[in-house]
Amino acid sequence: MTLTDVRANDDDLVAAHYEPLVRQARRNYRTGEGFRAACAEDVDPIFLHRFLIEFCSLGVQMTEPVDGWIRRAGERCTELGLGELGAALVRHADHEAGHHEMMIADTRTLVDGWNADGHPTLDADQLIARPATPGVQAYIDLHEATIASDTPWGQLGIEYEIELLSVTAGPVLMANVAKVCGPERLASLSFLEDHIEIDAGHTVFNRRQLEALLGDHLHMADALGSAGTAALASHSAFIDDCAAGARR
Ligand SMILES: [Fe+2]
Ligand SMILES: [Fe+2]
Structure with a gap:
């Protein structure tokens, strides 16, 4: 899926007023x-395998609170008076519950494969229980700061960018895993595989919410763009x- 697929038409408000604000951050990503x-x-297949273990084990802390x-x-x-957006976000929340379970299961499968390959032994539970890295902490802090701020609709910018990553960056990573580690490795990436699919729908939903919000409150684009960029x-x-x- 590309950005064009989720775009309803070329003269929409999201394309005109929101996307220019996140363009550089998307490029940087x-x-x-x-x-x-x-x-x-x-890429070295052993590095990529170990990278995926980091991604899934650290990712639990970023997925469980979603x-x-x-x-x-x-x-x-x-x-703050945005009842429609509020109700839409609460509806979306239900669709995210429990997704960290996939990250936990994937960590276990990847670690089992790693240990079976004879690399220095890893423990999935220990990896999952580690303290947050700076990137993980920044991601958690951004959400908490957005909720506490006087522009909580920034959450929609965060959600749009992160779920869009599932359908844009996700397939690029998965294709490389299949090529470098072999297609059988994909079986241990249920979170990524599922999200490439379900976040296509979530992204269309988010974009519709963004479009509606900007239609009523164009001035909100700035907070949405800042939150999307920070995400x-x-x-x-x-x-x-x-x-x-x-690499460690
Ligand atoms: Fe999810
Ligand atoms: Fe989602």
């Missing part, structure tokens, strides 16, 4: 050190942390 390392054609973050942001929007920057920092962890 694709050229980020960690993302480029994981998606390089000549339904709570979206619900609380929705409730804050309702408090991409912190997720990119998380991906860099995964690459750094895989």
Whole structure:
């Protein structure tokens, strides 16, 4: 899926007033050190395997709170008079509950494969229980700050960018894993595989919400763009942390 697929038409408000604000951050994400390392054609398969273990184990902390973050942001929007957006966010929250379970299962499968290959033994539970890396913490802090702020609708910008990553960056990473590690490795990436599919629908939904919000309140574009930009920057920092962890 590309950005064009989710675009209803060329003169929409999202394209005109929101997307210019996140364009540079999207570019930075694709050229980020960690993302480029994981998606390089000549990446070492052992590094890529270890990177995926970092991605899934650290990702649990970023995925488990998601339904709570979206619900609380929705409730804050309702408090501030944006009842329609608030209700839509609360509806979306239900669709995110429990997705960290996939990250946990994937960590276990990847670690089992790693240990079976004879690499220095890893423990999935220990990896999952680690303290947050700087990138993970920045991602968590961004959500909490957005909810507490007087522009909680920024959550929609965060959600749009992150779920869009599933359908734009996700397939690039998956294709490289299949090529470098072999297609059988994809079986241990249920979170990524599922999200490439379900976030296509979520992205269309988010874009519709963005369009409606900007239609009524064009001035909100700035807060949405700042939140979307910060979401991409912190997720990119998380991906860099995964690459750094895989090299250790
Ligand atoms: Fe999800
Ligand atoms: Fe989603």
